[in-house]
Amino acid sequence: MVRPSSRLNPLYRWPHVGHPPEADNVPLLFLLFYLLWSGICWAEVNGSSVRLDLKEYRLKNGLTLLMHEDHSAPIISLQVWYNVGSRNERPGITGISHLFEHMMFKGSARFGPEEHSRLVTLNGGNDNAFTTQDCTAYFENLPNSKLELAAELEADRMASLRLTPETLASEREVVKEERRLRVDNSLSGLLAEELYATAFSLHPYQWPVSGWMSDLDAISLEDCQEFFLHYYAPNNATVLVLGDIDPDETIRIIERHFGPIPPLKNGRHKEIITPETPQKGERQANCYVSTQFPWVVVAYHIPAATHPDVPALELLSSLLGEGRSARLYQKLIRGQMALSFSTDVDKMKDPGLFTITVEGIQKGYTPEDVESAIYAELERLREERVSDRELQKAKNQKEARLIFGLQGNFIRGIRIGSSLAESGDPLFFLKMLERYHQATAEELLRVAREYFNRKNRVVVRLLPEKWDKGP
Amino acid sequence: MRLWIIFGLIFWASTAIAGEGITLNYEKKTLPNGLRVILVEYHELPVVAVELMVEAGSALDPADRYGLAYLTSSLLLEGTTKKTAQELSEEIEFIGGTLRERCEYDFATLSATSLKRDLPAILGLLSQVILSPSFPEEELERHKEKSRASILREKDDRRIIAERHMYELLFDNHPYGHPPIGTLEGLKVVTRFDVVEFHKRYYLPNNSILAVVGDFDPAEVWKGLEYHLGEWKAVGDHTFPLPVSPSRTGRKIRLLDKPDLTQTEMRIGLLGIERKSQDFFPLLLLNHVLASGPASRLYTELRARRGLTYGVNGKFYARRERGPFFIRTHTRNETTLETLQLLLKELERVRQEGISQEELDAARAYYKGSFPLGLETPSQIASQLLEQEFYGLPDGYLETYLGHIEAVSLEEVNQLTGRFFNPDNMVIVLVGKASEVLEQVRGLGEVEVRWP
Numbered sequence: 001m002v003r004p005s006s007r008l009n010p011l012y013r014w015p016h017v018g019h020p021p022e023a024d025n026v027p028l029l030f031l032l033f034y035l036l037w038s039g040i041c042w043a044e045v046n047g048s049s050v051r052l053d054l055k056e057y058r059l060k061n062g063l064t065l066l067m068h069e070d071h072s073a074p075i076i077s078l079q080v081w082y083n084v085g086s087r088n089e090r091p092g093i094t095g096i097s098h099l100f101e102h103m104m105f106k107g108s109a110r111f112g113p114e115e116h117s118r119l120v121t122l123n124g125g126n127d128n129a130f131t132t133q134d135c136t137a138y139f140e141n142l143p144n145s146k147l148e149l150a151a152e153l154e155a156d157r158m159a160s161l162r163l164t165p166e167t168l169a170s171e172r173e174v175v176k177e178e179r180r181l182r183v184d185n186s187l188s189g190l191l192a193e194e195l196y197a198t199a200f201s202l203h204p205y206q207w208p209v210s211g212w213m214s215d216l217d218a219i220s221l222e223d224c225q226e227f228f229l230h231y232y233a234p235n236n237a238t239v240l241v242l243g244d245i246d247p248d249e250t251i252r253i254i255e256r257h258f259g260p261i262p263p264l265k266n267g268r269h270k271e272i273i274t275p276e277t278p279q280k281g282e283r284q285a286n287c288y289v290s291t292q293f294p295w296v297v298v299a300y301h302i303p304a305a306t307h308p309d310v311p312a313l314e315l316l317s318s319l320l321g322e323g324r325s326a327r328l329y330q331k332l333i334r335g336q337m338a339l340s341f342s343t344d345v346d347k348m349k350d351p352g353l354f355t356i357t358v359e360g361i362q363k364g365y366t367p368e369d370v371e372s373a374i375y376a377e378l379e380r381l382r383e384e385r386v387s388d389r390e391l392q393k394a395k396n397q398k399e400a401r402l403i404f405g406l407q408g409n410f411i412r413g414i415r416i417g418s419s420l421a422e423s424g425d426p427l428f429f430l431k432m433l434e435r436y437h438q439a440t441a442e443e444l445l446r447v448a449r450e451y452f453n454r455k456n457r458v459v460v461r462l463l464p465e466k467w468d469k470g471p
Numbered sequence: 472m473r474l475w476i477i478f479g480l481i482f483w484a485s486t487a488i489a490g491e492g493i494t495l496n497y498e499k500k501t502l503p504n505g506l507r508v509i510l511v512e513y514h515e516l517p518v519v520a521v522e523l524m525v526e527a528g529s530a531l532d533p534a535d536r537y538g539l540a541y542l543t544s545s546l547l548l549e550g551t552t553k554k555t556a557q558e559l560s561e562e563i564e565f566i567g568g569t570l571r572e573r574c575e576y577d578f579a580t581l582s583a584t585s586l587k588r589d590l591p592a593i594l595g596l597l598s599q600v601i602l603s604p605s606f607p608e609e610e611l612e613r614h615k616e617k618s619r620a621s622i623l624r625e626k627d628d629r630r631i632i633a634e635r636h637m638y639e640l641l642f643d644n645h646p647y648g649h650p651p652i653g654t655l656e657g658l659k660v661v662t663r664f665d666v667v668e669f670h671k672r673y674y675l676p677n678n679s680i681l682a683v684v685g686d687f688d689p690a691e692v693w694k695g696l697e698y699h700l701g702e703w704k705a706v707g708d709h710t711f712p713l714p715v716s717p718s719r720t721g722r723k724i725r726l727l728d729k730p731d732l733t734q735t736e737m738r739i740g741l742l743g744i745e746r747k748s749q750d751f752f753p754l755l756l757l758n759h760v761l762a763s764g765p766a767s768r769l770y771t772e773l774r775a776r777r778g779l780t781y782g783v784n785g786k787f788y789a790r791r792e793r794g795p796f797f798i799r800t801h802t803r804n805e806t807t808l809e810t811l812q813l814l815l816k817e818l819e820r821v822r823q824e825g826i827s828q829e830e831l832d833a834a835r836a837y838y839k840g841s842f843p844l845g846l847e848t849p850s851q852i853a854s855q856l857l858e859q860e861f862y863g864l865p866d867g868y869l870e871t872y873l874g875h876i877e878a879v880s881l882e883e884v885n886q887l888t889g890r891f892f893n894p895d896n897m898v899i900v901l902v903g904k905a906s907e908v909l910e911q912v913r914g915l916g917e918v919e920v921r922w923p
Binding site: 117178404 | 517518548556560561564568584585586621623628729730731734764771777779780781802803833836837840841842843844847849
């Protein structure tokens, strides 16, 4: 095993003199002064209300702490959400957010490589991390008595990650292997990568979160160090603590471990991101790959998650694709044109896509047949007002799905964190319930007409290699 | 933990799990028709979930009709004597609910979810689906075609290819040797009569377990169950024994050639245990040390130290009869041999040397600490209780779970390593680009090369 040698220099966020200073004995009154607000969001659901209480606290170094108490099980989840994802990358080092996420497990000032996960496992917990276009999140799910351990581990690597040539070399291979698994040798991965590369020519959503293979080879240790200094700081992160916790004690623990970490000097790193300009005409791509059955994705550009048209787009997605009574299920699956399909609405910080993905087009049909069937359904949405019952069905489905998604401490945290990442408001997703309720058939008609048009369309197909003929 | 559990209707029991402060509360009862029912109350959110588990899995497929159990289960949702498939799905989806079926090796399940106020509606629909499916001829034909196309499409997916061949090599003609979805030959001959008979024979209350979890009033649920499932008729006393899983010796290597791949998907497999086995807990701990989670030996050797793979894990699939044990991983074409050799070396090492007391203690600490994480939501609790009931584990099994973990000795574990992890008796399945992989692995034994 390649072990870090003694000559290595852990990358510290502050001049390193032994362990980080302990911020013990901070008087509680002083802490409460910083309790910014206590947000409670109610959502009325068919007469019964769903309530989610969130307490927010801001540390002096700019770190935001969000707490949600739930004493129904003796467990906690601690999650650190960094405000950085593949949208913050630039050509040449695409994939660095994700590679970096892996490096966060390769040791920090007080813990050796992989020791974070080993300690969490030893204490009966599980940990992991993920990177998206918009954010990077790390989490530990543990018994309620182990909050301090999670805080200690996360604070240590936020403050003082060890980045060494040896760990970068082995983890680079792991990340390339992950790319082979998720993209190069996966039909759904290939289709998604080609879709975003076709749909976006200016905005960073054009490259995959896993990065281009040549960039994964090119990323240097210096790139990683620079990335760490730019984005891994308390004032670019939110710590979310959920479960069987005491808020005052949680504040003390978070203060003790994260409080001493200095913030980025000039505040958050300024984002330099080119917005995508409106598409001037339909874009198409055919990929010839090793598949027996063709696949196709039909997509339309849509606005960012916080745009007021998004709830209507989500309801349209339900009408088309949620459940066996959905319009496209009837046409594509019952009609035996394809084996499976899904509809999806990107909810991202910047404008994304509305997608209809059809996997495994059956013998006897071409991708064009399937596309025509989809266009006919979309045309119907542009022409005919949706019936009250069908609209109500879609609203009920969205609502039930949202409530079911709140079961479980960890999942609840992921919901809150994603909401924060995509909209800047941790409770935005609950507020959407009201927006679904308010949606009208006229609004759906208007939104369908606005977005489901040819100029705004992107179509990508996966076709069997033998179809690649002629000049 | 605020979940109330009752044992039977007569007495309440709340069992504190030693030292962990966990109290499980559920209510369990057998209806006059033999249907075993488990109720778990959970009032945190206004939702309910119902799951019916029927001993009607693919292991009960007749030898010439592989895929029958799966088709029967799929067709339950395609119409009843009162409603068409479209009416059924529209009705449940209008209330924001879901109704799904699934067919596994040992059992088939029907599960439904809804908001609290719609529980009566989903109980009604569930009972209709289970008691009076109409099995329309044209739906059977459509599903046979769908299964057939799905089986063909599986050959585009390296992971499914690997599993299919692993099962075939480990189980041969045993009922676990074919996948639940069936085979092309089996599907050809299945008729509507077969489906009707399979349903009649196996979908019985005294062959099923029902779990209801969520925000409800138990008295109302009992009344609802009585009303909706009371007329479900039991048929005699019966058990459906499966043949004993075949034991095998010798190393076997099969390489499935998929020339487009840039990484080799690999499985190392052997015959594992039945769910009721005394070895369940020792092997759970042993597997944790060897092959499960980011602290395991295999993860450390293959990924953390050498960057050979993104993931590696092992698992015992304990079933009614002895199920398989798999190690799964993948690596780039060039490092196929290196990875395989490391895996075999680690297996040989665990066989020869066993594990250390420190490793066993760490595995124990993991299971003790993570126990409440696995019993957090009502559906997690319900699935544990269903499993306990289905496999005939003793009452109070969950309550004594940690005691079992505590009781495992190092000696016991290390006696098992020799019995299970003999690298010379293992089945190796590789899916990859033969022109780059075959030469590498020839030295490990005779390699059978096939197309997927």
